[in-house]
Amino acid sequence: MNDAIRKVVMPKWGLSMTSGKITEWIVAEGEEVSDGDDLAEIDTDKIAGTLESADAGVLRRVVADVNEDVPVGATIALIAPADVPDSEIEEAARLAREELESGAVEEAAGPVTGTVTVDGRSLAYATLGDGAEVVVLVHGYGGDKNSWLFVQEPLADGRTVHALDLPGHGESAKDVGDGSLDTLAGAVLGFLEQRGIERAHLVGHSLGGAVVTAAAVADPARVASLTLVAPAGVGPDVNAEYLRGFAEATSRRELKPHLGALFADPAQVTRQLADDLMKYKRLDGVDKALRTLLGTLLDGDAPALDVVPLLAKAELPVTVVWGSDDAVLPVSNARSLPDPDAVHVVEGAGHMVHMEKPNALVAVVSEKRR
Template sequence: MPDDRILTVTMPKWGLSMKTGKIVDWFVSEGDTIAKGDDIVDIETDKIAGTLESPVEGPVRRIIAEPGSDLPVGAVLAVVAPAEVPDAEIDAVVEEAKAAVESGALEGEDEPEPQLVDVGGRTISYVSLGPDDAGVPVVLVHGYGGDKNSWLFVQQPLAEEGHRAIALDLPGHGASGKDVGDGSLRTLTDTVTGFLDARGIERAHLVGHSLGGAVVAAVAKAEPGKVASLTLIAPAGFTPDADAEYLRGFASASSRRELKPLVGRLFSDESLVTRQLVDDLLRYKRLDGVDKALTAVLGTLLGEGDRQAIDTRALLEGVDVPVTIVWGTSDRILPVPDGVELTRVAAGHMPQMEAPGEVLAAVKARL
């Protein structure tokens, strides 16, 4: 039997579309001792680059994956074990790991398919990960122009820790139907509430980003009994200010040249934006009905003088559920508000992508 003191770090699965990851740079070396949660390696996916936090602790005995190598999800990247474990046993684990990659045994594993549900005559696409009987689920709601893939660094880890994590596409976004009606906050709120009812979810921990933050706050205002907690990530509606040029530009952009610099504004580190991420957004924007949908929702976000039209602080007044607010210190889309208790993280407008470990910690603290 293999020594149970030998632990491995494997290629994570960040998002449903991820098949492989490219090793960019290691932050640790063989002989270093790592702790759970330490940043250990940068990995580039087809969507975005991310930093893998160690799931294990102990001395790094072998680093298998060299920078520049593309490896499938599940491939062993490093081996961790106490010094007293013989080198021969470590070498055996390394050889087995390399053989698994070379044989192709790690490729083509089954992955959950997005599901569809009718909510008030609108088709809503969602993905549910984790056990159905895991208790109160976590429901993740993206921002303007985003989709359920916005949670690629959050949803899978929650599921792996035994939580039921559900990411949905709002109307007009992702793979959901493109009918947004009047595009109002009420319409989006009713959709999320209707989604919970359609899936038989009596209570949920709601996590919302940007526009999604305002939406889940409105759900808690309208149906507090359905909400176990709120985690709001750079939520819309906390200040009058917003990067209206970004919002209007995103709604109207029709080419890579127009879209790429706008997407870069979402991140503190613009190098995280991959060509594939921009191509996917451009492909979405060219779908029938998307322009009309984004324009309608834009009218909900922006009011006179290009100021924010939503007042999320007012929505939260009288809401008696635990609320956590997370904000990137380098947010260029929605400025960090004053006079609000919040968790600041080193990120731009997409903390769930740039600082997923801290976002995960904030969500799990409410579970």
């Protein structure tokens, strides 16, 4: 195949994704695209996302149809310069279609997983990329490394990107000790030490935002910058009902109404997402971990954390990203930041900015690292 013809493949967003379904082609055949342009909306078993182009040129051929179930790694479209002959495009499209229909698709490798031991606890992580620059992604309360499924891959272009499971979450040990911010920050710093990472950019969501802030203040030499996504511990407002509801739910029926608070569009909450969270909540030790961490997050109906003084001490670049429709930690909390005017407000996003509007977060993080 002509090297000028670039394949657009079904991405692997997260460890468990094996296929996806295109719900809409944003770009039509014959239209020019640039690196980073939105190409298509894709539905996974967890949530819908937008696929960006990794190449510039013309969308010469759409290979996969709307609503067709496509395995990860299969070619769904072809991008090439306008001067590539149609005959070559047709032959490449024919081969791609044959591969798709035969099912003989080489699946994308996806993240490499591993564990380290910190303070006697096993911490799980997933890694993409092999660049010298290192980014570490830290999820929020009740989340895990898979919550970064839409941003880890694009961030790994030229970088090494680790997504970490905090104690009590994902595949990490469920022992959270006293559940304090210092304990969780120690887990992040211990991960860096165990992996031999001398310096990293830390990105933290919600509780993870507070955790990476504490880590940066505790060991500033290891932290190059902070990107905080709807960080906990900033401002006076918190949706205590959501946090308690998440911790106390014992069935999918009880859990799903609370999950709607995470997204600007509650329809983003799929049955699969709720089922996966219930499987996690039923693991031994999770109930105790979540209740312990609830005490770290809440003092009655008010926030128990205040990381604003820590941010004032942090002598490193800090960027804050917040969804305009956040119903868990409202964007009005940003007024408590040392520099509230520097906040990137993402319109149409709720608390899960990195899942609802991942391209906006990727753009902020990538711009900051240049």
